[in-house]
Amino acid sequence: MKILQVQTQAEAAGAQRISDMVGEGLRARGHDVRTVFLYRKTDVYDRDPHADFILMHPPRGVLEQMLAVLGLIDHVRKIRPDAVVSFQHYGNIAGTLAARLCGVGAIVANQSGAPQVHGLRGLLTQVDKLMGMAGMYHVNIVNSAWTEAQFAAFPAAYRKRLRRIDHGVPAPARLPARKRARAAFGLPIGVPLAISTGRLAPSKNHTALVGALAMLPDVHLAIAGTGPEKEMLLALAARLNVQNRLHLVGELSPDGIHDFLAAGDVYAFSSTTETFGLAVVEAAIAGLPIVSSDLDVLREVLTTADGRPAALFVPPDADGIAAGLAQVFANPALAATLARAGRQLREQYSPAAMCAAYEALFSNNGFRTGTIPSITSSGPERLSV
DSSP: OOOEEEEEESSSSSSHHHHHHHHHHHHHHTTTEEEEEEOOSSTTTTOTEEEEEEESSSSSHHHHHHHHHHHHHHHHHOOOOEEEEEEEEHHHHHHHHHHHHOOOOOOEEEEEEEOOOOHHHHHHHHHHHHHHHTTSEEEEEEOOOOHHHTTTTHHHHHHTTEEEEEOOOOSSSSSOOOHHHHHHTOOOOOOOHHHHHHHHOGOHHHHHHHHHHHTTTOEEEEOOOOOHHHHHHHHHHTTTOOOOEEEEEEEHHHHHHHHHHOOOSEEEEEOOOSSOHHHHHHHHHHTEEEEOOOHHHHHTTOOOOTTSSSSEESSSSSSHHHHHHHHHOHHHHHHHHHHHHHHHHHHHHHHHHHHHHHHHTTTTTHHHHOOOOOOOSOOOEEOOO
């Protein structure tokens, strides 16, 4: 099949990592898969031979937002895909609209955020609800049991199209030695090092990590990612007099992320909202002990099939993060236990299984004829291989 994935912005983030894995996995199965971004935000996809951009910069105002959607419609018309798979709020809305106008037979949305009530996200949730109830997309993917539960109060007409496909999480084939990894990123050798990855944005709550440094005088912190809070984090570190122990290494490619993970002693994750937590699960699978925000969804995804936690769960504030890191650094046996459980998660979150589940969606005969596939009204089911 010819499959087009629609993303909102081109940058190194969780939703983009998922479409990367889906695209790679489906291409390995013989499908023609490309990803189109409504706009280019960073240069991370500039050399990707399977990526296209509608705008080469973030839209400036309503007019350019409209131009991005019109450009997407034209792109879909030229590509003539058999299926469109969309990601994120704007990607779902724009991708579904373009696919419908161009007569695409299979339309799959991905819910990478929980339903919201207030503000712009609340408005987007209402638009998504109406689109789902009207059958604008054929299948609506959720990525965890927690995310699935957030739609329990939605109308049956919406919920009957929900399908659960847990994220696949890439496991590194081989990690460099810690000393070599630190040297590659200019990080200090011979000091306790906590690391984290993720966009420098409010929801990731990196201020709690920087605040924790003030309570851990021997520990250094390195964060991989870019975003609007970079200067604020540097200013906070200066106020707390920890600027010499904070290392911001910038945005990294997927391969670069694995090399970066090899540099750390402990991975700290302070996010305040997630629907899966791809970055922290990736760190656990790489063998790092985890200190994580105590969120229900993170307890779900960071627990092995036999019930063992792969993280120490703490309140997502500076005090909680500092206490958790101090406990792991002081207790090598605890660190080793968490790391062993984390490595076990690779069996639960296989990228190959995720891609096979997506391919199973397209094998439905209803997609071939452009009709809505037969879906039972008993509620969501989990697709597995």
